[in-house]
Amino acid sequence: MPPEMRDPEERFWEKVNRNGPLPICRPELGSCWIWEGQLQRNGYGVFTIRTKSYRAHRFAYSLTAELVDGLQIDHLCRTRACVRASHLEQVTARMNTLRGTSVGAVNATRTHCPKGHTYAGDNLYVTPDGCRQCKACRRAACRVSACRPRNLTPPLLTMLELFTEDITRREVAERMGLSIGGVASTAGRLYRLLGVSSREDAVAVARQRGLLRSPGEGEARALRE
Structure with missing residues (x-):
């Protein structure tokens, strides 16, 4: 058969x-x-x-x-x-x-977000696909996004990070693969977007708006010609 x-x-x-x-x-x-x-x-x-x-x-x-x-x-x-x-x-x-034992399963059992906020009550937001999110962290992310100029490109953010270090304009140029003139041009565009006129002011405003990953090492000094 x-x-x-x-x-x-x-x-x-x-x-x-x-x-x-x-x-x-x-x-x-x-x-x-x-x-x-x-x-x-x-x-x-x-x-x-x-x-x-x-x-x-x-x-x-x-x-x-x-x-x-x-x-x-x-x-x-x-x-x-x-x-x-x-x-x-x-x-x-x-x-x-x-x-289950997957990452998703482990995350589904968590009671607090990575920042320590509880996944409950008024602080809990459930996305259309069923994922849980922390409202406090969502609000903080929105504030940072609103403060970030739309034209602040990755190279400009990189320059901001370098500005927190105690390095010269030539060192910035070497780290970014730019000429000295290229650094001056990029810095000028960054200053205009942030509404400042100096390296120190750019770093201060960026920190205030949460645009920097870390406070940096050492005090900034004026760029040398």
Whole structure:
């Protein structure tokens, strides 16, 4: 009898090893039943009925319970090739993420942002795609963005950073790959955008507006001709 004419369930179990390893995270669940048929690159098994392919663990679960639209199958054993129904549970996408071990899963369990603000109440903003953001940090980022002149290009920002160091105009030119005249021209454009007339004032305004990554090392001195 051609394979496609045989009972799908019979064919399915022929590809399963019921003597798999105990899951390290949940040994009390018993041995995993490992799918020995086709595997996807991500480790999930694939079972084909005629011309349609199914995730092996979903097919196995469907033999014992009804699959609910919108829910995902979570491997309690954390073994993607396992098809033992008692190792599987239908959960929401959110719960599946929270139970995972990826960076996204770890971040989803955090209660505070990197700055220490809580992800709760009036300080919590949820993006359309479900990501959590800190409102306090969003407001701070908006203030910095509003203070940054639109034409403040990366070379100008680099020059600002160099201006915080105790170096000469020639050293600035060497660091930026410019001529002395090029430094003067670039500095003039920077001063106009910031509304200042000197190197010291440019650094002071930039720090005030949060345009510099760090306060710099040493006191600035006037550029030498």
